[in-house]
Amino acid sequence: MRYSIFSAACMASGSSAARFMLHMPATQLLNPSTLLSTTHATLQASGAPVDAHLTRSNSFNFNNVSAGSYLATVHCRDYVFEPLRIDVSMEETVEGSGELKEVVRAWQTFVGNEWDNKGESRGEGSNGLVIEVKPLAPKYYYNERSGFAPLSFLKSPMILMALFSMVLIFGMPYLMENMDPETKAEFEEMQKKSPLSSGTNPAQQLQNFDLASWMAGKTETGVSSRGQSPAPQSKKRS
């Protein structure tokens, strides 16, 4: 494993200290000069993370970083930044020369993925390497309230239903009047046969409507349907 080689190299060299810089370039998404001074970057490996404040030149300086594999995170109030994997190692400049030099490598990394699952390389070099960090997205903290919009109001099914029934109530009499007498008679015949308005005047029915008994489910159909329905479960469902 690459990482164990690093740690072995670290042991061998005793103390090594690399120096690199995370830099935020100006992009269309972000003008880094507008970021708050509380923006900071951390390098986490083992123990307390190394912390670096945002500098005037929109960068985070890390000095004296010992060899190892680090998770670099930029913490910012207004933007999400991609996490990076930064490996610091001591390597021979020329094979067999014995001369060790710090090498810094940076890749993308992904939360919830294996550490060896590296993304795109974000830079490789010796001391003083500048690694660019890019913002992924601005952070939106607030929920929008759905305000009053006439169009969405009209789109709602309740309003559509109401409008439809309005059209029926007001439009039907005119339709009936405009019908020729034969079809009208036929229509009335049909209405009489239909179970909905069997015998009585619907208006009269409406006037004599007993709300209390209806709510108590007194009609025969209501009782039968209740008996069949799995009542307790349907209550739980609600």
Next chain:
Amino acid sequence: MRFDAALALAACLAPAAAVFEDDAHHIDFHYALLGLPKHDATFFQKPFAGSKASLLYTISQNQTIGVVNPKDGALVWRQASSHDGAGPGLLRSGEGQDTVVSAAGDRISAWSASDGRLVWETRVAGATVEDLEILEQEDGITDTEAKDAIVLLGNGKPGVKRLDGKTGRTKWTFEDASGDTPFQVSTSPTTIYYISLHTPMIGASKLRVTSLSPITGKKLDQYTLSSDSDIQSREHILFAGANTAAPLIAWTDVANKVLKINIIGTKGVSTFHAPSGEPVERIILHAPDRVNSLAHFLVEYQTAVGHSADVYHVDLKKSTISKAYSLPALKGKGTFTTSTSDANVYFTRVTAEEVTVVSSVSHGVLGRWPVRGTPALAGAYPVHGTSEVVVKADSATAVRSAILFSNGQWSLIRNGEIAWTRPEFLSRVVSAVWAELPEEEEALAHKLEAEGDRNLVSAYIHRVERHIRDLEHFPAWLQNIPNRVLGNVIGKSEESAIEEIHHDTFGFHKLVIVVTERGRLAALDVGSKGKVVWHIDLNQFSPKTTFHSPSMRAFAGYVEVKDASLEGSIYINSTTGGLISSQDIEVRSNVAAEGQSLISFDLVDGDLEGFLDTKSSPEAIWTFEPPKGERIISYTARPVKDPVASIGKVLGDRRVLYKYLNPNLVLVTTVVESSRTASVYLLDSASGQLLHTSSHRDVDVSRPISSTISENWFSYSFTIDSKSATSSRGYQLVVAEMYESPLPDDRGPLGASPNASTLQPSEGNGDAAKPHVLLQTWHIPEEISHMTVTQTRQGITSRELLVTLPASNSIVGIPRQAIDPRRPIGRDPTAQEQSEGLTKYTPMILFDPKWHLNHKYELIGVKNVITSESGIESTSLVFAYGLDIFGTRVAPSFAFDILGKGFNKVQMLLTVVALFVSVLFVAPLVQRKQINSLWTT
């Protein structure tokens, strides 16, 4: 991009209740605090040369650098020290510079003065910075570019360093191997003076002054000042002048009777006598810190009853000090501040009643303003401050002074008016509790109960009497109606007064009692934007105690304060802040009913032990001893008040998984340093029985492991250690749910029995029921330092896991839905699972910005978060404390029982009016039609 996809997934996964933009800054409040400002490191300064307005810079006693706009007291920027560094916190600024230089512990940093960004940072390994100065002039020439900093190091590697003002690189180092205690550095236009305390084996301490060349750092000269055994330690030195044209060093004798002053660079010591009369308690020397100002200074004498001052002039040519004039003694406490304008020096005297400005040249008063007091400063006196004076034609036209008052308020007095006050005494709260008010409802319940005991007639009379008594509130209530209705409709309901805490409909106005490190107690109303209801200093009740980290417990109507250094406890009334003697408190019977006893538990010698409360002998009834090598780092118990609405979880197929609900659950976290293992143990605190264990390898045991437990689930988080070759890195969150049985519709071995005992399980049906634990782990992008759970009145509302993220200075509420351990792994949820709201398991949880409770606020140094129920079921109150104070309310299942701001009351009224008008129009039409239909049929 994978990360984007994950982000989008996380966003759509849990449509949690986020903060509405119009609610933000209204339902929540944030005190961005600094701590008490330090006298020598508080100053007005222009953020860059040529700036029109100056800002107020300070470093506080807890080493937080803060910059405040002097106009309104708003914070411009601040940098909190993340390391509790030793040594003093120092902040200096050169004239006309666009940086400020700070030092704390072993770090010296330069910050951009206008926005607080880092310019450079230097660390001196193995030493602490004792003093810091800016080299204003070099060889009499003012450096127009970045001015260099002179740093005095102590503690291990004593010496003086000169740091480049642009880069922070060391220009030279002077090492002091004499073994003296470094005290201070002082610069003059030509020389750098290094003052140290020389303590020989025999005899009194001496002051040793070493002059160094600013260019090379080489020692030019050295002399010692005999102090005649006045100086034993550095506390006895009053002043060592910084950056004045004639730097001074001053000290007194033990009785504060004689003042001795030496002009640094000369060997003569001038002696002055303190005013006779009242014994002087404290002498403070105020001198200007600008190079080109007149060499005048003021000595303030504080006595028990008043204060007075003398002004002295230094003759640079003759190197003599002479007294110029005296300022009259005033009764009461006050302070002096120094300000310069060109070469002139002005002294501002600030008392609680008056601000006066005098010139250092003569004693004539240039300006006088009476101070209009505010309730926040009632009874307090100025402790120290800094001033800016505008003088035109020999009269002071304006003066503003940033004054720290004795009650911990930092305020700005502008021409006698209090422009703003910052409640800096609230910083570094160590303990907070929700105050339990003596409830009126309870009183009503008692009255009704009393009726039950009487006969019918007297009970009826009692009831009528009570109703008549209640009628006296009726006129006031009636009078209030128009105001309330109007306020409601316009939507600008004025925040109700503090007296209204008792008459609070929604229960948002809850008092939180906080106590700070230094023993200051305050009550905040969370419902009305954290208004400070009262605050007191505990030291007035026990003057001898120095509070370190007091702890509190809340009872109905009062709180009990305890401290390690305090004998017994102090009882404070929750609503008034008054002291209650322990006799006045009725001894409350324990919560346990007759025949029952409570079991308490505590850490004893690294083991967790349970005790019977009633027994006087402290003999443990159970002991939890962690396996060999493991160390208990924390334990969390299920909250005492943790209502659960449903005993089961209904599955998609209408079967029920029964929750394991045990009120006596304790979660113990242990670590093994050597093998980097962390384990959690779930105990039953009544029997001490172990219910569940889980263990994790490759844990960074030096980082915080936070945990919480509620209802039938617990969670904890930890950091993965990189030392071993782990397959993944970062931080993990573990959530576990406990059920009575793995099978739905099954209640486990105890299902049939009506009673069960954890103490004597064998008498019941078989062994004690152990929960069936479902456990799931997620990767999280940040470290969690503390976690807790929201609380509501009935527990119907779904809970939210509140986690504190120290790296991004925020508190995040993770909805329970997102961290359900039953989320299907490696497959899409079935239709039934979907109906339960379960989504496919993803190995990571990214914190959606909408989950942040603090939205744009930045909460620095949050130590703890406490939650409480409000008056309505949907809402839980949240209060976070530490360096900052933050309070809000959350509705994890949305505010279903209260109308939010989105409800347009005007629109509703207009609709009603429109309907009414249309009815008026339609009514005659209908009537006509009905009459017509009667005639026609």
